[in-house]
Amino acid sequence: MKCPYCKQDLVKGHIQTRGEVLKWLPYDRQISRFELRWKVRDEDIRLGDYKFWHGGDVDAYCCPNCHKIIIDYK
Ligand SMILES: [Zn+2]
Numbered sequence: 001m002k003c004p005y006c007k008q009d010l011v012k013g014h015i016q017t018r019g020e021v022l023k024w025l026p027y028d029r030q031i032s033r034f035e036l037r038w039k040v041r042d043e044d045i046r047l048g049d050y051k052f053w054h055g056g057d058v059d060a061y062c063c064p065n066c067h068k069i070i071i072d073y074k
Pocket of ligand 1: 003004005007008063064065066067
């Protein structure tokens with residue numbers, strides 16, 4: 001896969017958590033300290049897979065040239 005900004009090859013990797021779901025949030029929303037670690041609200045977007053004992057995991061492509069990470073979230 002090529003970087004859409006600089007057209008160089010992207011490096012495939014992944015982003016993981018230890019126990020929490022990985023999610024995108026609207027800019028004005030903050031995670032409450034009392035929020036369940038697997039909770040994804042309607043306005044949030046879950047990134048990748050979530051397993052209770054392992055956490056969140058999503059494939060991600062890194063451009064070392066542009067310092068950007070590209071994620072397919074479904
Ligand atoms: Zn790039």
